[in-house]
Structures are given as structure tokens and as C-alpha cells.
Amino acid sequence: MTGVRTLLPLAAYALALGDDALILAQRLGEWVARAPQIEEDVALANIALDLLGQARTLLSYAGEVEGAGRDEDDLAYQRDDRDFRNVQLVEIPNGDFAVTMARQLVFSAYQYELYTALLTSADPTLAGLAGKAVKEVAYHRDHATQWVLRLGDGTDLSHARMQAGLDQVWPYTDELFDPADQLPGVAADPAALRPAWQRYITEVLSEATCHQPEPRWRSRGGRDGLHTEHLGHLLAEMQHLNRSHPGATW
Amino acid sequence: MSDAARTASAAENRATPTAENRATPDRATLLAAARAVPDPELPVLTLGDLGVIRDLRIAGDGAVEVDLTPTYTGCPATAVIAADVRVALRRAGADQVRVRTVLAPAWTTDWMSDSGQRKLREYGIAPPGPAAHAAEGPVMLAFSVRCPHCGSADTREVSRFGSTPCKALWTCRSCAEPFDSFKAI
Numbered sequence: 420m421t422g423v424r425t426l427l428p429l430a431a432y433a434l435a436l437g438d439d440a441l442i443l444a445q446r447l448g449e450w451v452a453r454a455p456q457i458e459e460d461v462a463l464a465n466i467a468l469d470l471l472g473q474a475r476t477l478l479s480y481a482g483e484v485e486g487a488g489r490d491e492d493d494l495a496y497q498r499d500d501r502d503f504r505n506v507q508l509v510e511i512p513n514g515d516f517a518v519t520m521a522r523q524l525v526f527s528a529y530q531y532e533l534y535t536a537l538l539t540s541a542d543p544t545l546a547g548l549a550g551k552a553v554k555e556v557a558y559h560r561d562h563a564t565q566w567v568l569r570l571g572d573g574t575d576l577s578h579a580r581m582q583a584g585l586d587q588v589w590p591y592t593d594e595l596f597d598p599a600d601q602l603p604g605v606a607a608d609p610a611a612l613r614p615a616w617q618r619y620i621t622e623v624l625s626e627a628t629c630h631q632p633e634p635r636w637r638s639r640g641g642r643d644g645l646h647t648e649h650l651g652h653l654l655a656e657m658q659h660l661n662r663s664h665p666g667a668t669w
Numbered sequence: 670m671s672d673a674a675r676t677a678s679a680a681e682n683r684a685t686p687t688a689e690n691r692a693t694p695d696r697a698t699l700l701a702a703a704r705a706v707p708d709p710e711l712p713v714l715t716l717g718d719l720g721v722i723r724d725l726r727i728a729g730d731g732a733v734e735v736d737l738t739p740t741y742t743g744c745p746a747t748a749v750i751a752a753d754v755r756v757a758l759r760r761a762g763a764d765q766v767r768v769r770t771v772l773a774p775a776w777t778t779d780w781m782s783d784s785g786q787r788k789l790r791e792y793g794i795a796p797p798g799p800a801a802h803a804a805e806g807p808v809m810l811a812f813s814v815r816c817p818h819c820g821s822a823d824t825r826e827v828s829r830f831g832s833t834p835c836k837a838l839w840t841c842r843s844c845a846e847p848f849d850s851f852k853a854i
Contacts, residue, residue, distance in 0.1 A: 458828035458838065465830040472743025476772070547772030551742050554775065554854045555834075562829060 428600040429542070430484040431504065434494070435599070435642055436533070437477030438505035441495060442650070443526060444470035445657050446513055455516055462562055466523075469555040476548050496661035500650045506641040508591035510650040517570055517577075517584030523563035525588060528619045529595045529612065530556045536607035545605065564623050571627025582629050589632035594641055694762045699733055700725045702761035709749045710833055713792040716750065720780025723771055732765035733758055738776045741834040778835075778853050790817045795839065795850040814850045816841035826850075 426434065447467035454460045478491040489497075508526060513519045534556055537549035570581040596609045596616075624631055639645070703725060704717030716722050724736040735754055739747040751768045758766045778797035786796040795814045813822050821843035828838040829852075836849040 458830070461832070461838075462828055462830035465834055468743040468745075468834055469741060470743070472739075472741060476742060543773065547775075548742065550773050550775035551739075555741060558829060558852075 426481075426485060428602055429605065430481045431600065432602060432606050433477045433481040433484065433545070435504040437474045437481060437494075438503050439509050439526075440470040440477065441474035442503070442505045442653065443509040444468070444474060445653055446509065447519075449513055450519065459516075463519075466559050466562065469552075469559065473548065473552050473555075476544070480544050492661065496658045500646050500654055501644040503646065503650060503654075504642050504644065505646075505650075506591065506594045507638040507647055508588065508594060508641075510641075510647060510653060511588070511591065512649055514584065514587060515580065516566075517580045518587050519584075520563055520566040520570065521581070521584035521588045523559065524567050524620070524623065525592050525595075527556055527560035527563050528616050528623075531560050531619075532612040532615045533607055536612060540606070541604040560619075567623055567629070568627045571624070571629040578628065581627065585624070585629055586632045586634075590634040590636055591638045593637040594639060597639070597642065599642065693727065693731065693733075693764065696725060696727060699727075699758055699761055699763060702757050703735055703754050706750070706753050706757045708746065709753065710746045711789075711792070711794070713788045714785050716754070718782045718785030718788065720782070720785075721750065721776060722754075728767070730765070732767050733763040734767045734769060736769050736771045738771050740776050742772075744834050746833075776854075778851060781851075789851060793817050793848060794836065795848060797851040797853040800853045814839055816844060816846065817848055818846045819844040 444467040447463045447470070450463040451460050454463055474495070475491050478494045482489040482491065482494055508522060511522075531553065534549040534553040537545050538553065540546040540549065567581060570577040572578070573581075596613045599606065599609055601608075620631065638647075700722070703722050704715055706716045708714045708716060708719055719740065721738050721740065722735065723738050726734045728734050735758070737747075737751055737754065747770070751770070754768055755766045777800045779800045781797065789796045795817045798814070814824050814826075815822050816824050816839075819841060821841055823842040824839050825842065826837060827840050827847070831838045831849050835852055835854075837852050838847065839850045840847045
């Protein structure tokens with residue numbers, strides 16, 4: 420099977436965005452039947468489903484551009500961790516509800532700017548997906564915002580736990596904005612998404628009486644296939660059925 | 670990922686055109702047949718009410734080509750809808766059917782027909798308001814939604830996410846009944 424490093428830049432780009440959505444969908448699915456209230460089981464499952472829909476479009480497109488006959492299922496289930504191009508932010512474990520909401524705030528605010536930028540992409544598939552996804556992600560961002568406000572500006576305990584959640588995910592935020600292969604007019608320049616993302620985050624954190632952490636280290640390398648140990652465990656669960664029964668249909 | 674599609678394609682194989690409708694009907698007849706297919710999740714609505722059938726053409730090779738747009742990118746009903754459309758068109762006399770998924774322009778609840786809005790309300794689901802007001806800005810505005818059971822505007826949102834991607838959970842303070850509300854997107 421072809422390694423990721425030989426992919427065309429457009430296929431690699433679609434794969435990177437698709438892997439972010441796929442891995443976070445799988446993580447959010449872990450909350451089902453474990454969330455603090457049933458409405459949150461439903462909300463997190465819905466958000467996961469939206470992300471899975473984006474992943475299906477992006478992985479199918481990556482396979483189509485690659486032209487080696489790999490479809491969405493091959494890409495989702497038959498690659499090992501070193502072939503995944505997602506940022507490490509989406510693969511780290513859920514932690515408590517505040518950690519998950521901190522990640523949701525960071526990631527949905529990023530995706531909102533990403534898909535807004537891709538609305539004007541010269542690539543019709545990316546632009547078409549962005550037109551749909553930006554509406555869905557507006558709901559995800561709003562959901563995370565409401566929780567960060569409620570927990571951050573809540574009791575002493577909820578405030579402390581919300582701040583701890585932010586502290587835990589912040590080392591993984593820089594990676595979202597690392598430079599990628601240049602695809603002028605087609606891909607969004609990650610660095611260019613940061614100012615609008617930062618404005619939104621600053622507004623929410625200040626209203627939530629939380630502060631933006633200044634971590635002493637940062638994650639690197641997800642887009643090059645370098646991952647935490649957590650991704651392998653996640654893939655083991657996600658890919659187990661497909662790999663145990665290759666080619667099975669029902 | 671596509672178990673629903675596979676189940677639906679089994680049903681599709683059973684639908685064979687009968688002798689008297691072999692001749693390919695005209696576009697208007699086929700379009701009406703596609704639009705009349707009920708939504709698998711909300712059978713009170715047709716695909717025409719939902720606005721998801723974007724175009725239908727008879728191609729050069731005689732095949733019927735349908736453009737279908739998903740409501741939400743991850744909506745699991747999309748594969749079932751495509752299979753149901755194939756069945757309906759074959760029943761209406763089409764020989765070969767090709768279903769194309771189109772993402773742009775993005776589906777909006779503003780495409781829902783007036784009869785669709787009315788049918789939703791009668792079914793117990795609050796229909797969507799205008800989509801233009803839904804997004805934009807850091808804090809989303811939720812406009813008051815009328816209770817589909819008693820008509821009261823004294824309602825509150827319980828959760829922005831409901832039993833399917835397209836619905837939110839609300840409850841009525843007047844009649845104390847919970848209800849689904851179709852999200853404006």
C-alpha cells in the first residue's frame with residue numbers, strides 16, 4: 420500500500436482534514452452513554468456524526484485524487500497510525516467533560532475559520548463541502564462556547580476544572596496553524612486562520628473568566644504521521660471489526 | 670459505513686418495471702415520482718417537501734440522472750434516500766438510474782416547501798424559521814419557537830441537538846409537552 424509521503428499535495432490535504440474529523444468523531448463517540456446528562460450524549464453523538472460526514476467526503480475525495488483505487492473505508496480502516504495525518508489535538512483522550520469542552524472550543528473555532536476560508540476555494544469539492552460544513556460547525560462552536568461559559572463562570576469548582584481542561588489541551592493548539600504544503604487558491608493557509616480564531620477564543624475565555632494558558636511545550640508532527648501513543652489504541656478499536664473480517668458485506 | 674445502503678439496495682433489486690411502463694416516461698413524470706418519495710426518517714415529508722432533489726435529466730444514453738443533495742453531510746438517511754429514489758424511478762418506468770450527490774449549493778431549510786412546513790407542524794415537529802437568522806456572530810440567536818401541540822410561544826430550548834442531526838429538543842411551558850424543532854440552517 421502506498422505511504423502518505425508519496426501522495427499528491429491535494430490528496431494529502433484532503434486526507435489531513437479528513438483525518439482530523441474522523442479521529443475526533445471516534446473520540447466523541449466514546450462519550451455516548453457516559454456524558455453527564457442524556458442531552459449531552461445526544462449532542463456529542465450528533466457532533467460526531469457531522470464530523471464523520473465531513474470525514475467521509477474528504478477521505479473519498481483523497482482516494483479519488485490519489486487514483487490508486489482506495490475508497491473511504493480503505494483509508495479509514497486499513498492504514499496504520501504512522502499513515503494518519505491528523506493533528507495530535509484530536510487523538511488525545513477525552514479526559515473529563517471540561518477537557519472535552521476545551522478541545523471542542525479550540526477545534527470547532529478552528530474548523531469554523533477553516534471552512535469559512537474554503538468557501539472560496541478553487542476546488543469545487545472542498546468549496547462544496549465547506550458550504551455545508553460551516554453551518555454544522557457553527558452549531559458545534561456554539562455548543563462548546565455555552566459550556567465553557569457555564570463552567571468557567573460557574574462555581575469555584577467548575578471554574579477550576581474548566582481552567583484545568585484548557586491547560587491540558589493548550590499545548591496541542593499551535594499545531595493546528597503550522598505551515599502546510601502550499602496549494603494557492605485551493606487550500607486555506609493555516610497561519611492565516613489564526614487571527615480570527617484568536618479573537619473568538621479571547622472573547623469566550625474572557626467572558627468565561629478563564630485565562631488563555633501559556634504552555635511551556637507544544638505538540639508537533641501529526642501532519643507528518645508522528646502521533647502520541649493514544650492514536651494506536653483508538654485505531655485498534657475503530658479498525659478491529661473491519662480488519663478481522665476483510666471485505667465482509669451484509 | 671454503508672449498511673443502510675446495502676439493506677436498501679436489496680429492496681431495490683425487487684423493484685422491476687412491469688411490461689406496460691417499459692417506455693421511458695417524460696422528465697416531468699419522473700421528477701414528480703422522485704419528489705413524491707417519502708423521507709425515511711420523517712415519512713410525513715416527501716423529498717420534494719424537503720427540497721433535496723436538485724435536478725433530474727435524461728442523459729444521452731437514455732439513463733435517468735438525479736441530483737440529490739444531503740441535508741447534513743453525515744446524515745445516515747442519505748444512502749437510503751438514494752436507494753429509495755432508484756426504486757421509485759424504476760417503478761415509474763425508468764430503465765437505468767444514476768444518482769449523483771451534489772454538495773453545492775448547500776442545502777438550507779429555506780428550501781422546504783410550505784406544505785412541508787405545515788405537515789411537520791401537524792406531525793408534532795416545530796418547522797424551521799428563516800435560515801438567514803440562524804448563524805453568524807459569536808452568540809447564536811434562538812428565535813422563539815411555537816409549540817406544535819398547543820401553539821404557545823412560551824417554549825424553551827432543552828438542547829440544540831436532538832434525535833436526528835436536523836432537529837433540536839424543546840419543551841413547552843404551557844402544555845408541558847416536549848417536542849422536536851427542525852433547526853434552521
